[in-house]
Amino acid sequence: MQYLLLIYRSEAEFGKMDAAARKAKTAEYGAFTQSIIQSGHFKAGDGLQPTTTATTVRVRDGKTLTTDGPFAETREQLGGYYLVEAKDLDTALAIAARIPEATIGSIEVRPVMVYD
Amino acid sequence: MTPIEIEKVFRDEAGRALATLIRLVGDFDLAEDALQDAFAVALERWPAAGLPSNPRAWLVNVGRNKAVDRMRRSIAFRGKQQELTHELLLNASTSCDTADSAFDDDVLRLIFTCCHPSFDPAVQVALTLRTVCGLTTAEVARAFLAGEEAMAQRLLRAKQKIRLAGIPYEVPEREMLEPRLRGVLAVIYLVFTEGYVATSGANLMRPDLAREAIRLARLLDALMPGRGEIKGLLALMLLHDSRRAGRATAGGDIVLLEEQDRTLWDQRQIAEGLMLVEDALRMPGRPQSYAVQAAIAALHARAPSYEDTDWPQIAGLYEVLLRISPSPVIELNHAAAISMVDGPARALDLVHALEARGGLKGYELLPAVRADLLRRLGRRDAAREAYQAATAATQLEPLRRFYARRIAEMG
Numbered sequence: 001m002q003y004l005l006l007i008y009r010s011e012a013e014f015g016k017m018d019a020a021a022r023k024a025k026t027a028e029y030g031a032f033t034q035s036i037i038q039s040g041h042f043k044a045g046d047g048l049q050p051t052t053t054a055t056t057v058r059v060r061d062g063k064t065l066t067t068d069g070p071f072a073e074t075r076e077q078l079g080g081y082y083l084v085e086a087k088d089l090d091t092a093l094a095i096a097a098r099i100p101e102a103t104i105g106s107i108e109v110r111p112v113m114v115y116d
Numbered sequence: 117m118t119p120i121e122i123e124k125v126f127r128d129e130a131g132r133a134l135a136t137l138i139r140l141v142g143d144f145d146l147a148e149d150a151l152q153d154a155f156a157v158a159l160e161r162w163p164a165a166g167l168p169s170n171p172r173a174w175l176v177n178v179g180r181n182k183a184v185d186r187m188r189r190s191i192a193f194r195g196k197q198q199e200l201t202h203e204l205l206l207n208a209s210t211s212c213d214t215a216d217s218a219f220d221d222d223v224l225r226l227i228f229t230c231c232h233p234s235f236d237p238a239v240q241v242a243l244t245l246r247t248v249c250g251l252t253t254a255e256v257a258r259a260f261l262a263g264e265e266a267m268a269q270r271l272l273r274a275k276q277k278i279r280l281a282g283i284p285y286e287v288p289e290r291e292m293l294e295p296r297l298r299g300v301l302a303v304i305y306l307v308f309t310e311g312y313v314a315t316s317g318a319n320l321m322r323p324d325l326a327r328e329a330i331r332l333a334r335l336l337d338a339l340m341p342g343r344g345e346i347k348g349l350l351a352l353m354l355l356h357d358s359r360r361a362g363r364a365t366a367g368g369d370i371v372l373l374e375e376q377d378r379t380l381w382d383q384r385q386i387a388e389g390l391m392l393v394e395d396a397l398r399m400p401g402r403p404q405s406y407a408v409q410a411a412i413a414a415l416h417a418r419a420p421s422y423e424d425t426d427w428p429q430i431a432g433l434y435e436v437l438l439r440i441s442p443s444p445v446i447e448l449n450h451a452a453a454i455s456m457v458d459g460p461a462r463a464l465d466l467v468h469a470l471e472a473r474g475g476l477k478g479y480e481l482l483p484a485v486r487a488d489l490l491r492r493l494g495r496r497d498a499a500r501e502a503y504q505a506a507t508a509a510t511q512l513e514p515l516r517r518f519y520a521r522r523i524a525e526m527g
Contacts, residue, residue: 052273053281055234068236088284089234090292111281 002043004081011050044083047113055089057096057107064097071108079105083112117162125171126155130250133175135222138285140176141183144275148247151175153182172219223248224287224339227332231300232283239274240303246271249307249328259325261316297340301349301406304332308353316511320364326357344399348407351392355413358385370518374422386417405441408433427456444475448485460492480509487522496526 017025029047036042051070058065079101086092089109096107130151137147154175168174230243238260245251245259257267277283288296311325333350340346362380363371371377393414396407412433419425434450447470455463467486476482487502500523507519 049280053277055281066233068234068239086282088282089232090284090288092282093234109281 006078046083049111049113051110053111055093055109057093057102057109058105059097059102064093066093070110071106073106076105117167119159119163122158122162125167126158126175127250129172129175130155131226131248132219132223133172133179134247134250135226136176136219137179137183138226139222140180141187144247144278146183146186147179149186150179150183153186154179157182220339221287223335225285227300227336228287228296229278229283229285231296231303232278233296233299234281234283235274235277237303237306239270240299241306242267242271243274244303244332245307245325245328248332251328259310259322297343297345300336301333301345304329304336305349305353305406307332308356312356314512318513319368320370320512320514321360323360326353326360329353330357342399344396344401345404345406347392347399348396348404348410351389351396351410352406352413354385354389354392355410355417358382358389358417364514368514370514373416378421381417389417390414403436403440405437408437408440425456427453431457444470444473445479448476448479448482452485452488455489455492460489464489464493480506483509484515484519487519491522491526500526 033042033045054070056067056069056071058067082095082099084092084095086095089111092109096102096109099107101107133154134147134151137151138144141147141150157178158171158175162168226248227244230247231240235243242256242260245256246253251259253268253271254264256271257264260267262270278285287293307325308329311322311327311329313320314322330350330353333346333353337343337346337350358381359373359376361382362376362378365371389410393407393410397403397411399407412430415426415430415433431450431453434446434453437446438450448467451463451466451470454466464486467482467489470476471482471486483502483505487499487506490499490502493499503519503523507516510516510519
């Protein structure tokens with residue numbers, strides 16, 4: 001069996017953390033990731049940029065509608081995910097609009113965090 | 117040169133210089149900081165040295181050098197000197213293309229980036245005013261009746277989204293161009309309407325915003341020639357704006373169209389607007405909404421008086437608009453035009469039908485139109501009530517004074 005582990009947290013609280021606390025958190029995640037790689041459980045995992053960078057895509061009557069911000073409907077529930085490589089947001093939004101669920105549900109597009 | 121003159125030059129050139137700097141340094145924030153640095157140098161040097169022959173190219177060159185300095189400092193700080201400095205210096209050493217066409221392409225890129233559909237419409241307007249029009253954050257905040265701190269935050273988040281979400285700095289591909297251009301024009305028109313009738317405050321109009329919108333449409337028309345929807349929008353705004361001097365008294369009170377001194381209208385702007393409407397309507401394809409709205413404004417501009425206005429044709433054009441871009445606001449305007457053709461009773465029926473469908477809930481001009489029709493029908497009590505509702509619905513002082521005047525007139 002495979003399982004998707006979704007991480008929820010308060011962005012406001014995260015934003016209040018100082019540099020030392022962030023560093024500690026990053027180290028904690030590094031150790032955790034290493035441990036599940038070694039135990040053979042790890043398949044994939046990424047941090048996401050904050051919801052202020054999100055765009056939500058819906059296709060209705062053949063038209064693509066984009067909304068600034070994250071998915072905020074409580075009547076729809078998470079049903080799946082794709083991780084894609086795209087050259088820019090326009091390309092990612094165009095792919096999102098082709099996901100079958102886009103015509104009845106919503107697709108939230110969030111950039112994945114890149115560490116340099 | 118005085119600092120005030122320098123500031124004016126800077127304001128005129130800031131949008132284009134910034135657009136090019138963003139392309140050269142590849143980062144919105146860095147480009148903005150670098151341009152501010154360049155402005156500081158200009159304030160220092162230009163009073164003695166005079167205006168450079170090409171101030172825009174000067175600002176770009178100085179700005180680019182300042183960006184390199186800033187990069188060097190931050191890279192040294194992060195201890196990653198080698199690779200990145202090399203890359204940036206390499207970019208900087210390629211000669212800066214200062215031909216007007218290169219600047220123009222950059223401005224187009226900037227406009228389309230600021231009006232990207234992944235931004236909330238209000239953010240698109242704010243970002244456009246800040247970066248393309250070169251308004252300060254405080255000025256943008258005032259346009260939105262927001263605090264400067266809150267607006268600074270909103271702009272910061274928007275620029276962060278450009279960078280982190282990978283919003284491309286380019287003019288969209290052919291198949292995406294039409295819907296994206298529609299979005300850009302909608303942003304420009306939003307800027308204009310806020311300038312034409314402000315949402316709130318002591319002044320009916322904000323001519324600075326109307327001017328910026330017209331400037332942007334002109335720019336777009338020059339950059340993307342031969343497009344009916346751009347010409348239509350430019351014509352519409354020029355014709356509306358041509359009445360500016362007649363639309364308010366020196367004391368800031370509203371003067372209705374029927375009471376305006378038409379000799380105060382800007383005839384040069386009207387002539388230009390009329391020419392553009394004709395161009396726009398002659399374009400192949402089905403008529404564009406902005407062009408039809410401009411055609412209506414043209415009929416008003418041409419009319420010798422309110423009574424001698426071609427109302428039947430205006431009502432007919434609203435019917436065309438209802439077919440090509442139906443909206444409750446157009447329906448309300450259509451009803452107002454019908455009141456001049458078939459009388460206020462027929463118009464009131466249309467307004468009631470519109471209200472019954474609930475399409476204009478919360479639209480602040482709805483009670484005002486209803487009040488005017490009731491007043492003309494002599495239904496004083498109902499009119500008074502509608503004027504009171506209209507007063508409660510607006511936050512604009514001159515409108516409130518106007519409604520109070522109407523209520524007083526009815527005794």
